[in-house]
Amino acid sequence: MHEMGIACSILEAVEKERKLHPGCRPYKVAVRIGQFAGVDGDSLQFCFDAMVNGSAQAPLELQVEPALGDELDIAWLEMDEPEPEERSLASVVSCGPNRRGSQEATR
Amino acid sequence: MIQVPIERKVLSENDRVAAVIRSRLEAIGTLTLNFIGSPGAGKTAFLERTLQMLPPGTKAAVLTGDIQTENDAIRLARHGFPVQQITTGGACHLDARMVDSHLWEWRFEEFDYLFIENVGNLVCPTSYDLGEDGKIVVLSVAEGEDKPMKYPGIFRKAELMILNKVDLLPYVPFQPVLACEYARNIKPEIDIIETSSLTGAGFGDWMAWLDRRRITKHNLCLNSPAFA
Numbered sequence A: 001m002h003e004m005g006i007a008c009s010i011l012e013a014v015e016k017e018r019k020l021h022p023g024c025r026p027y028k029v030a031v032r033i034g035q036f037a038g039v040d041g042d043s044l045q046f047c048f049d050a051m052v053n054g055s056a057q058a059p060l061e062l063q064v065e066p067a068l069g070d071e072l073d074i075a076w077l078e079m080d081e082p083e084p085e086e087r088s089l090a091s092v093v094s095c096g097p098n099r100r101g102s103q104e105a106t107r
Numbered sequence B: 001m002i003q004v005p006i007e008r009k010v011l012s013e014n015d016r017v018a019a020v021i022r023s024r025l026e027a028i029g030t031l032t033l034n035f036i037g038s039p040g041a042g043k044t045a046f047l048e049r050t051l052q053m054l055p056p057g058t059k060a061a062v063l064t065g066d067i068q069t070e071n072d073a074i075r076l077a078r079h080g081f082p083v084q085q086i087t088t089g090g091a092c093h094l095d096a097r098m099v100d101s102h103l104w105e106w107r108f109e110e111f112d113y114l115f116i117e118n119v120g121n122l123v124c125p126t127s128y129d130l131g132e133d134g135k136i137v138v139l140s141v142a143e144g145e146d147k148p149m150k151y152p153g154i155f156r157k158a159e160l161m162i163l164n165k166v167d168l169l170p171y172v173p174f175q176p177v178l179a180c181e182y183a184r185n186i187k188p189e190i191d192i193i194e195t196s197s198l199t200g201a202g203f204g205d206w207m208a209w210l211d212r213r214r215i216t217k218h219n220l221c222l223n224s225p226a227f228a
Ligand SMILES: Nc1nc2c(ncn2[C@@H]2O[C@H](COP(=O)(O)OP(=O)(O)OP(=O)(O)O)[C@@H](O)[C@H]2O)c(=O)[nH]1
Pocket: B037, B038, B039, B040, B041, B042, B043, B044, B045, B046, B066, B072, B119, B120, B121, B164, B165, B166, B167, B168, B195, B196, B197, B198, B199
């Protein structure tokens, strides 16, 4: 039950971020869950997948990372950049590495 | 592919609303306590007796959360204080938005205390800040001594543990000393008061704790910029 609400909050955050990066497509989001956060990682994964499957946000993967204390944070979001022609259509400034708060993935 | 660092609390929206509630309550000096415990731990009975024992002239209000029914609000309202029921319709916890949408009909400048009884659950309510000054965990002796170890999250966040239903100790195999030890293993500085809402045992200590807490809060508020 509770994990459903947490999944909802994560999806809202992803949606907010997507709007900040027009043309980009989120496909993986990472959350850090502390041992005392009162949130079960497996259960959250299940709820998250159940909500995403068949929705406009699919495919979107959740990566759960263990943490200390009661941390319950969204760590990062991975997004596909638009194809060059889409990019010019969307917005030139959309999601390049120079955007504030963005960085190229290191992997 | 790009990776955008977000580094934001999952419940940042809840926390934002909670911060607004907290600063409004801060400005008027109302001590707000969030009671969390398993279903049937005795939260409502405890609050009922608390309301009965408040010194004459004390201004208090109660918000009580349940998945269904107005039963707790009906019980609490018998004691002559303003009470509102929040029925969550399925959610296993209260969140700051629910509290926010029920609070402001009251004239808060008049209140010394706001008591919030959370939905019966030792896990989920722990994650949600409601803008309270402190969390109080209610554990009853019929639940077993090991609950602090099994549900460490709430015992870590609570400033006070109410060990309730001590009138049942002759009938249930429960060692209060062990329960207290487990709770202090999780949080060494947690306050603990043993009570019975049935007999009133321990309520002298509890009412004194409450009064001290109110005075501490009041003094803090006097020194805060909102009062300047
Ligand atoms: N013997 C004894 N029974 C108690 C005590 N406190 C509560 N009870 C009983 O325990 C049961 C549950 O009490 P409630 O006050 O409804 O518990 P609650 O925590 O508010 O329950 P929910 O709101 O449903 O989560 C009732 O039958 C109460 O009469 C106590 O100190 N001693």
